[in-house]
Amino acid sequence: MNYWLFKTEPDTFGIDDLYSRPNQTEPWDGVRNYQARNFLRDEVVVGDEVFIYHSSCKVVGIAGIATVVKAGYPDETQFDPESNYFDPKANRSNPRWFRVDVKFKQRFTKVLPLKTIKALPQITQLGLVKKGHRLSIMPVPENEWQCLCNLAESN
DNA sequence: GCCAACGTTGGC
DNA sequence: GCCAACGTTGGC
Numbered sequence: 001m002n003y004w005l006f007k008t009e010p011d012t013f014g015i016d017d018l019y020s021r022p023n024q025t026e027p028w029d030g031v032r033n034y035q036a037r038n039f040l041r042d043e044v045v046v047g048d049e050v051f052i053y054h055s056s057c058k059v060v061g062i063a064g065i066a067t068v069v070k071a072g073y074p075d076e077t078q079f080d081p082e083s084n085y086f087d088p089k090a091n092r093s094n095p096r097w098f099r100v101d102v103k104f105k106q107r108f109t110k111v112l113p114l115k116t117i118k119a120l121p122q123i124t125q126l127g128l129v130k131k132g133h134r135l136s137i138m139p140v141p142e143n144e145w146q147c148l149c150n151l152a153e154s155n
Numbered sequence: 156g157c158c159a160a161c162g163t164t165g166g167c
Numbered sequence: 168g169c170c171a172a173c174g175t176t177g178g179c
Binding site: 033034035131132133134 | 160161162
């Protein structure tokens with residue numbers, strides 16, 4: 001069982017959108033970064049828990065939790081010329097991009113702000129607070145996951 | 156909208 | 168394989 005943080009822009013798709021999906025489930029597609037792809041393809045498994053992080057918006061931070069309900073499989077949008085995520089160099093016999101399915105678990109009463117996270121002395125490993133913070137899929141160490149969950153609960 | 160911090164591309 | 172130019176991300 002692993003813990004992750006997935007970034008999303010809530011103006012496009014946020015925690016509330018996940019909540020209102022059929023089955024509260026959504027394929028997490030459109031990831032076009034190789035390091036993030038490798039996580040989705042090789043390491044994210046069913047039962048893993050995911051912080052849904054809102055970026056490029058008014059209140060930047062962790063908005064809630066989702067559960068992985070399907071492990072890595074080819075991201076269909078790479079083959080669709082109509083899609084924003086179409087990749088002309090991708091082919092079905094050797095898919096380049098992968099996605100997982102996530103299901104809504106919990107929406108925090110208040111978004112846990114990036115500012116707060118950065119100020120916590122306990123949070124040292126999480127990619128958000130380090131260089132290379134632009135990664136859209138990143139692992140969360142278990143102790144830091146617990147720390148952030150507790151804080152969000154008491155928010 | 157600015158701009159720093161990346162990641163990717165492509166000529167050589 | 169190097170690296171300059173370019174594109175993107177994302178907080179502010």
